[in-house]
Amino acid sequence: MESSEAPVVLMLGLPEGALGGIDLLSFTTTPRFRGVKGISTGLHFAFASPTTAFSERHGIWFDITNNGNPPDVIVTQWDAASEALVRITDETEILRQRANLGSIWNGLTPYRQEVAKTEGDDVEVSSDWSTLTASITPTLLSRLLGNGADWKVSSANSSRRDLEDIPGLVDQDLDLQPGEELHFLPIDLKQTWREGATGRERTDAAQDRSWALNNLTHNPLEIIGELQFCFLMILTINNFSCLEQWKRLLTLLFTCKSAVAEQPDLFIAAIAALRIQLQHCKDAEGGLIDLADEGGSLLKSLLVRFRKGLTGLDAIDVQDVVDELDDLEEYLKQEYGWQFGGSFAKTGLLELEDGEQVRMDTTAFDEDDETGEFAPQVVDLTPEQAKLLGVQDEVDLPQTLTRTSDESEDNQDLEDMDSRY
Ligand SMILES: *[C@@H]1O[C@H](CO)[C@@H](O)[C@H](O)[C@H]1NC(C)=O
Ligand SMILES: *[C@@H]1O[C@H](CO)[C@@H](O)[C@H](O)[C@H]1NC(C)=O
Ligand SMILES: *[C@@H]1O[C@H](CO)[C@@H](O)[C@H](O)[C@H]1NC(C)=O
Numbered sequence: 001m002e003s004s005e006a007p008v009v010l011m012l013g014l015p016e017g018a019l020g021g022i023d024l025l026s027f028t029t030t031p032r033f034r035g036v037k038g039i040s041t042g043l044h045f046a047f048a049s050p051t052t053a054f055s056e057r058h059g060i061w062f063d064i065t066n067n068g069n070p071p072d073v074i075v076t077q078w079d080a081a082s083e084a085l086v087r088i089t090d091e092t093e094i095l096r097q098r099a100n101l102g103s104i105w106n107g108l109t110p111y112r113q114e115v116a117k118t119e120g121d122d123v124e125v126s127s128d129w130s131t132l133t134a135s136i137t138p139t140l141l142s143r144l145l146g147n148g149a150d151w152k153v154s155s156a157n158s159s160r161r162d163l164e165d166i167p168g169l170v171d172q173d174l175d176l177q178p179g180e181e182l183h184f185l186p187i188d189l190k191q192t193w194r195e196g197a198t199g200r201e202r203t204d205a206a207q208d209r210s211w212a213l214n215n216l217t218h219n220p221l222e223i224i225g226e227l228q229f230c231f232l233m234i235l236t237i238n239n240f241s242c243l244e245q246w247k248r249l250l251t252l253l254f255t256c257k258s259a260v261a262e263q264p265d266l267f268i269a270a271i272a273a274l275r276i277q278l279q280h281c282k283d284a285e286g287g288l289i290d291l292a293d294e295g296g297s298l299l300k301s302l303l304v305r306f307r308k309g310l311t312g313l314d315a316i317d318v319q320d321v322v323d324e325l326d327d328l329e330e331y332l333k334q335e336y337g338w339q340f341g342g343s344f345a346k347t348g349l350l351e352l353e354d355g356e357q358v359r360m361d362t363t364a365f366d367e368d369d370e371t372g373e374f375a376p377q378v379v380d381l382t383p384e385q386a387k388l389l390g391v392q393d394e395v396d397l398p399q400t401l402t403r404t405s406d407e408s409e410d411n412q413d414l415e416d417m418d419s420r421y
Contacts, residue, residue, distance in 0.1 A: 007064045007071045008108060009046050010035035010097055011085070013078040019049040019057070021236060022111065023129045024280075028052055034107035035076075041066045043136055044129075047237050048078060048085045057237035058085040061141050061151035073098045087150045131276055132232060135225035135269070143222075144183055144229060153182075155237040182241055185216050185226055187248040208309070209252055210259035216252075220266045223249060224273055231277045247298060250274070254302035257309040261317040271324040275331055300338060303329065307340070 018029045022036050047059030062074045075088040075097050145151045192212035193205035205211045230246035233239040253270050260267050310318050332338040
C-alpha cells in the first residue's frame with residue numbers, strides 16, 4: 001500500500017465522542033479513529049480533549065521532517081488517568097505501532113486543511129496553516145515549551161474562564177498567571193527603558209517603546225513566531241496565558257515609533273500576520289473567538305496610536321509599513337465596520353448615562369504613558385452623544401473563546417469531520 005508510507009500521527013486511546021484535532025481541523029472521535037495520515041512536511045499541532053464540551057485540552061507540537069526513511073510516525077496516546085495526551089517516545093513501541101499501521105489504516109483520517117469558504121457563489125479554498133505558522137520554528141518551540149521530547153501545551157480548566165457567561169468580566173479579573181511552563185519573551189510594559197534611565201530618556205522610552213522591543217531578542221523573527229504561536233494556542237485549545245502574551249506582543253509592537261523606521265520588515269510581517277489571524281477569528285464558526293469587549297478597543301486604540309506615530313517618521317522609510325497598515329485597516333473596516341480616524345482616538349473613559357463605563361482612549365492598556373497626553377477623562381454622554389461618537393458600535397477583538405456550535409453532534413462519522421477554524 002503505497003499510501004501507507006505517508007507520515008502519520010497516531011492519537012491512540014481517545015474515548016469515543018472525544019474532541020480530536022490537528023492544526024485547523026477538529027472533529028469528534030469515532031470508535032475506529034486512530035489518528036491522521038498523509039501529513040505534510042513541517043510543524044503541526046495535534047490536540048485532544050475527553051469531551052467536546054468545555055474541558056481541558058491537551059496538545060502536542062511535532063515536526064514532520066520527512067528526511068528519514070521510512071517516513072515519520074508520531075505516536076501519541078490519550079492517558080485516561082491523567083486526562084492528557086502524551087507523546088510516546090519509546091522506540092520499541094514506535095516500531096510496534098509502525099508495524100501495525102496496515103491494520104488500522106482505515107481508522108486514520110486523511111490530513112486536510114482546506115476550508116471551503118462560500119462568498120456569494122464563489123467557493124474559495126484556503127489552506128492557511130503554513131501561513132499562520134510561517135515564523136514558528138523548532139528552536140522557538142523548544143524555547144517556549146522546553147527542550148524535552150514533548151512540545152506539550154494544555155489549557156487549564158476553562159470553566160472559570162468561560163468569560164461569555166459573565167458579562168462585563170474582563171480577563172484581568174481572573175488573576176491569570178503567565179503560563180508557568182511557557183517561556184515567553186519577557187515583556188514588561190511597565191518598564192520599557194534601560195536600567196538606570198532617568199528623566200527625559202525614561203519618558204521618551206515610555207512613549208516610544210522601541211528600546212524595549214530592540215532589547216527583547218536578538219532575533220526579531222522570534223517576535224513574529226511567538227505572536228503566531230500564541231494566536232494558535234488561543235484558537236485551538238483556549239490557552240488564555242497565550243492570549244495575554246499575544247496582547248502584550250501587539251501592545252509592545254504598536255507602541256513603537258523609531259523602531260519602525262529601523263526595521264520596517266519586522267512591522268510589515270507583524271501586521272500581515274495579524275491580518276491573517278483576524279481572518280481566522282472571523283471564519284470561526286459559531287463565533288469561536290468572541291469579538292467582544294476589551295480586546296477590540298485595545299487593538300483599535302493601538303492601531304490609531306501606531307499610525308499617529310508613523311506620521312512623525314520619514315515617509316520613505318516607512319512607506320511599506322503604511323501600506324500594510326492600510327490593508328489591515330481596510331480589512332477591519334470591511335469586515336467589522338471599524339472606523340479609523342475621527343473623534344474616538346482621544347476620548348478617554350466614557351461614562352454613559354446608566355453608569356456603564358466605556359474605554360475608548362488610546363492608553364487604556366498603557367499605564368505608563370507619562371505624558372498625560374491621553375489621560376483618561378470621564379465624560380458624561382447622553383445616549384445620543386454616545387451614538388454620535390459611535391460608542392455603541394464598538395466592534396471588538398478576540399477576547400473569549402466560545403464553543404463551536406455543533407459540538408453536541410456526537411458520533412459523527414470520520415468522513416463528517418469538518419474544519420472549524
Ligand atoms: C475541571 O474539568 C474537569 C473535567 O475535565 C471537571 O471534572 C472538574 O470539575 C473541573 N474543575 C474545576 C475546578 O472546574
Ligand atoms: C497554557 O499552557 C501552559 C503550558 O501547557 C500551561 O502551564 C498553562 O496553565 C496554560 N494556561 C492556561 C490559562 O490555560
Ligand atoms: C538588553 O539590555 C541589557 C542591559 O542593557 C543587555 O545586557 C542585554 O544584552 C540586552 N538584550 C538584547 C537582546 O539586546
